[in-house]
Amino acid sequence: MGSGRAADSVRARYLVYFQYLGTDFNGVAAVRGTQRAVGVLNYLEEAAERLNSVLPVKFIISSRTDAGVHALCNAAHLDVQRRSGQPPFSPEILTHALNSHLKHPAIRVLQSFRVPSNFHARYAATSRTYLYRLATGCPGLAQLSVFERNRCWALRADCLDVAAMREAAQHLLGTHDFSAFQSAGSPSTSTVRTLRRASVSPDPASPFVLPQESRRLQFWTLEFESQSFLYRQVRRMTAILVAVGLGALTPTQVKVILESRDPLGRHQTRVAPAHGLFLKSVLYRDLEDLAHTHS
Structure with a gap:
């Protein structure tokens, strides 16, 4: 039944611009496992969990930055698949929702755009x-x-x-x-x-x-x-x-x-x-x- 519900739902792709002070992070990429280091995407993915997407939300970043490097504006694309009968989030609501659930003060989502399903934040730049x-x-x-x-x-x-x-x-x-x-x-x-x-x-x-x-x-x-x-x-x-x-x-x-x-x-x-x-x-x-x- 779960797979049928996913098939009936609408998947929307977004381009998200975000900024961060890199001092506290081991780069922008998410850090997996039990390491104490953490990446910017660890916090963005945690915030995205609150969107209740049918499938887990994954951020595909435009530009990888190292530990300690900052971003006035980086970008990533992500897919949000809402349950059947629920319309896709507007870009404004997505931006507000992510910022509301972000748990690190050195990260901010700036703006979101709805983009085609084949858009790629890294290769389209x-x-x-x-x-x-x-x-x-x-x-x-x-x-x-x-x-x-x-x-x-x-x-x-x-x-x-x-x-x-x-x-x-x-x-x-x-x-x-x-x-x-x-x-x-x-x-x-x-x-x-x-x-x-x-x-x-x-x-x-x-x-x-x-x-x-x-x-x-x-x-x-x-x-x-x-x-x-x-x-x-x-x-x-x-x-x-x-x-x-x-x-x-x-x-x-x-x-x-x-x-x-x-x-x-x-x-x-x-x-x-x-x-x-x-x-x-x-x-x-x-x-x-x-x-x-x-x-």
């Missing part, structure tokens, strides 16, 4: 943008606001050669084999990616820094946009650009590193700390049209 936050003029962790310690990479240097960093970033733009910037453990079969944007810009003064400290501290933002990235590619590119900014590498050396395709070279093993990285956005083509023509 046309653009992903990451930003990385740096702070200069910070001789030690004790000199950094407690509200910023898990949200930026504090550099002891007083300044960066931003012009050199921007010149180096130009060598990374376009379509290349980014093997030199990939960490071991990547599931990707191809290491060719197209980097559409790589920028270095000053950040407005942090609202969490006292006025007397803001004269010494300077914040910077690095942004990278591509359809997809290799495992830890952004953190490795950031580390190399910071090395250029500190005078340890030249922009021309970055071009040589890229062309070497060697992830184990002398400079390539540098990886920027996770806590300065934010997934900023995940974009989909014609999302509004998809939402209105769901099947």
